[in-house]
Amino acid sequence: MSALTAPIGPSPAYLEIDVAAIVANWRILSARHGAPVAGVVKADGYGLGAQLVADHLFAQGCRHFFVAHLSEALSLRAALPGAMLAVFNGMLAGQEGVFVQHGITPVLNSLADLDAWRVHGAGHEAILHIDTGMSRLGLDQDEFAALRGDPARRAGVNLAYVMTHLVSAEQPDAPVNRQQAARCAQIRAAFPGIKTSFANSSGIFWDDLFRSDLARPGAALYGVNPTPGRPNPMRDVVRLVAPVLQVRAIAAETPVGYNGVWIASRPSKIATVAVGYADGYLRSLSGRATARFDGHPIPLVGRVSMDLATFDVTDFPAIRPGTALELIGPGHGVDALAAEADTNGYEILTALGARYERRVRGL
Numbered sequence: 001m002s003a004l005t006a007p008i009g010p011s012p013a014y015l016e017i018d019v020a021a022i023v024a025n026w027r028i029l030s031a032r033h034g035a036p037v038a039g040v041v042k043a044d045g046y047g048l049g050a051q052l053v054a055d056h057l058f059a060q061g062c063r064h065f066f067v068a069h070l071s072e073a074l075s076l077r078a079a080l081p082g083a084m085l086a087v088f089n090g091m092l093a094g095q096e097g098v099f100v101q102h103g104i105t106p107v108l109n110s111l112a113d114l115d116a117w118r119v120h121g122a123g124h125e126a127i128l129h130i131d132t133g134m135s136r137l138g139l140d141q142d143e144f145a146a147l148r149g150d151p152a153r154r155a156g157v158n159l160a161y162v163m164t165h166l167v168s169a170e171q172p173d174a175p176v177n178r179q180q181a182a183r184c185a186q187i188r189a190a191f192p193g194i195k196t197s198f199a200n201s202s203g204i205f206w207d208d209l210f211r212s213d214l215a216r217p218g219a220a221l222y223g224v225n226p227t228p229g230r231p232n233p234m235r236d237v238v239r240l241v242a243p244v245l246q247v248r249a250i251a252a253e254t255p256v257g258y259n260g261v262w263i264a265s266r267p268s269k270i271a272t273v274a275v276g277y278a279d280g281y282l283r284s285l286s287g288r289a290t291a292r293f294d295g296h297p298i299p300l301v302g303r304v305s306m307d308l309a310t311f312d313v314t315d316f317p318a319i320r321p322g323t324a325l326e327l328i329g330p331g332h333g334v335d336a337l338a339a340e341a342d343t344n345g346y347e348i349l350t351a352l353g354a355r356y357e358r359r360v361r362g363l
């Protein structure tokens, strides 16, 4: 009988999630905002595990959480006793009773939602969303004006917060920031005595302009730089490491991978790892990303396949089967990979696949 020597995980690659860094990031954001800061844990905590993140933030005193869907809130509700747990996408008709029954806070995105909650909300808290530039969800300008002119319409509705969402807070030069700040002032004036919630991750770094009673950061908690172009004030949260499956020597002029889009210009060594676009290592990284070995950049060559990616390790004879290549890590984090994939850190995080072994670094 042969002994089992290598662990059989879902994939040989592993994703390290530094929960201590997430908690530290929440503290950094709280200090910066100078007012309560929620944890946005939609999309399974930006791919890192909503339950994991929510549990740790709750243990550290976070008492406000946001998700996108009612189903996400239902799966977290029991773990967050007494905390506000709010649903950005709000209610579908007929779901009001589920919100009430489970103590989940709807974001009311229209006057129709407001009317429905007055009837069915049984005095429970809700958040009213005013659109100030996204044209996505929330009361539009006409609805806002109608409500401002008729405050009786919201009598009997228990509004915990009035919120809006920022369009381009990560771009300091975007004129829309000043426009939205002006509209935030209108919101404050229209809802005297009701708390406000304005800033996302990047909005927190505008300090006074978008300060409110509750900030709603997601990305920055998970290490994405909320101030692009400036040093990242957040701690890195994820590391993605993949062991080499095989190293092969190829002659000059040998193509590598689907469609042979990369052709070796010299006799080369190619290392293959078990990470592909099905794991969120996006196909658009083909020919553009680099991994790290001992701090050295290792170029990705050829097309990223569904389950595999190939690297040119010709200049690194120490790389052998089993050698760990770091695909995401300090110095080449989520934002750097996002730039190589022509996307943002949010998409990199939420695309991280389900096949990695996940190693949590605790507090």
Ligand SMILES: *Cc1c(COP(=O)(O)O)cnc(C)c1O
Pocket (backbone or CB within 6 Å): 040, 042, 088, 165, 199, 200, 201, 202, 216, 217, 218, 219, 220
């Ligand atoms: C996702 C989301 C946030 C969090 O945004 P980040 O940029 O990740 O901080 C805040 N508010 C709303 C309405 C959102 O949809």
